[in-house]
Amino acid sequence: MIPAISIKGLSVSYDRKTVLANVYMDMEPGQLYGVLGPNGAGKSTLFKAILGLIPSNAGQVLINGEPVDEQRKKMVYIPQKGEIDWQFPATVMDVVLMGRYPFKGIFQRLNKKDKDIAMQALEDMGIANLKNRQIGELSGGQQQRVFIARALCQQADIFLLDEPFVGVDITTEKKIIDILKELGNQGKTILVIHHDLSKVRDYFNKIILLNQWVVAYGDTELTFTEENINRAYRGQLSILHKTALD
Amino acid sequence: MELFDLFSYALGIRALIASVLVGLMCGVLGCFIVLRNMSLMGDALAHAVLPGVVIGFIIAGAAVASAIFMGAVVAGLLSAIFITWLQHNARTKNDAAIGIVFSAMFALGVIGISNVSRNSAHLDLDHFLFGNVLGLSDTDLYLTAGITIYVLLxxxxxxxxxFATTFQPVVAETMGIPVSSIHYYLMLLLSFAVVASLQAVGVILVVAMLITPASTALLLSKRLNIVIIISGIIGIISALTGLVISDIYNTPPGPTMVVVATLIYLAAVFFAPQKGLFFKFLYKRKTRRRIQFEDTLKQTLKLHERGNLSFPNLQERLGFNNSTLRQYLSLLSQKGLVNSGKNQLVITEEGIKQATRLVRAHRLWETYMVEEMSMDAGQIHEEAERYEHVLTDDILDELEARLGYPQLDPHGAPIPQNEYQPDNSLSSLPINSTAEIAQQQLNEHLITRLWQLGLGPEEVFVITQSEDNFIEIKMGRELVKVPRTLANKINVVRVGSEAET
Structure with missing residues (x-):
């Protein structure tokens, strides 16, 4: 089987400071990966490298066995909510329809089919009634649902989510994890940067423990051990986190 | 010059058409400049085209408008590229990089103009600084029209x-949209717009035509396509009105247009629907009235329940004066919530229903404050008086699920219940019976609560214990205690009744 994402010897540095060193990893389709590690471990950098947004010093990323540039439209990225201008004059529908842009040539207009797909995604996320709201008028959980709905419209194979559960209510968190599990069952590959160690076992069947290099990765049951976690967090683990492991 | 005279001259008509075009083009383009936080960049490009104008003039002479245009666009684009390069490669702050480049270019332009002017009088610095809309030639007008059409298309x-690169550039890039090409193309359009506007408003004031109508439009709509249309219209109105006023009062046209645009902006700051200060004031007043209206309804219910509902009793409870209370009562009767006549005051069934909702909100919020926020029961009433008016049905459903469908508030008063009864509730099952959680439940909030307890749909469990305030169930090897009030609302499907324990 061709791995969904294959990383071979990837190294990235900013201003001569190494952020990721010599990463080798293969990620299988149909799996839900939790990407864990302390602050500055290179989690977001790993995402950006997979998405082809930053140059690497060395190494290679293959998506479905091909270079990133040829598989760009197979990937969807959901950035952290903090990076968005919530005052922007866009309604929920405008944002979700963005998910159809990659399918459109420059002279093509969005048509009824695109709108139907967007509407379906809004219904799947339970926010169809909010479609004409300006995005800044929504709660944190509703905002995150909008971006998941847009991701659904992109009909991609690989989903990269950067801390999707931050500032989100519990009902939305459940909704998102349910959708992600369903996407996994459909054979999609999902990577989630995650901070709350207490829910790792429930949410992810695979984990990647990062701290500038790959400390460990594999099945959650085998990999999510106290020893591995201590190695990744190198003593930065709080007592609060430790109790979560029991 | 009288208004009539202005329009009777070809120059005046050219000025009119050019103003409309410039107002429209700057208004449309300005929306993206403002939303990308590039207002300073707009100002910079306007100043930076000056050396290009001078060089175009030296090479081809004043008569060749296209040479001046080309020179200006090249100068503008080079500056944009250089600014972006500095921002990425030198350790200079973004706005400082803009400031350095544009003032340097402007300085070069001014030196160039003063040298050229010594030899000929055709290039007038003042015209570039403040515009010379009445001095437009036919060629200038055609050029402006061509540029406007190009920019709009x-x-x-x-x-x-x-839209995508302005809203979320990183996401746009992952979608395969060429973000930096779009950036430079926008810079090209911006250079075009600036050059076309030079004659109308001048270097120093172009930025106002770009950002003032756009900022006004952003106060008036929440959809980008509508914002662009409104901004274009405001641009046209500002330019036209400015031109006419400048003719009547003999003021310089460019600055007058800018003053008009600013007045429209200020009007929007105060009077824009939703976002305007005046409407915020009105909204506050409306909210206060709604609260008093709801308080009247609630107190009417309370007196009704005690059997002493009357105008004076109600007035005493609410502390309103005669006419205020009459006003609210007549509003209530208009909505069919009370029947109030000369000698009677009765609450209707619908009135009871709506008032009960307020009581429910009040008591649920009190319960929440005590149970989840550990607040003292003595200090929560005032808070709940405020929150009962703002809690939505959705939040009430969530509160109720989170609290496990409580029956009594912290003061021991009954909380009006959600009347839903499941077909088959968990609490109705006898001990030792086997069942599973049904797919159909009251709402999403209840499902989430179940999920937090580790209970998913179609998971089989056995009832192991049934007490007054909780029911214990065994699922796999895990024991879960479910509060009885919550169990009353959980819909289950019976699987069997054989004892397994």
Missing amino acids: SVALFYRYL
């Missing part, structure tokens, strides 16, 4: 790309 054609 570009915005229409690339609208989706502009």
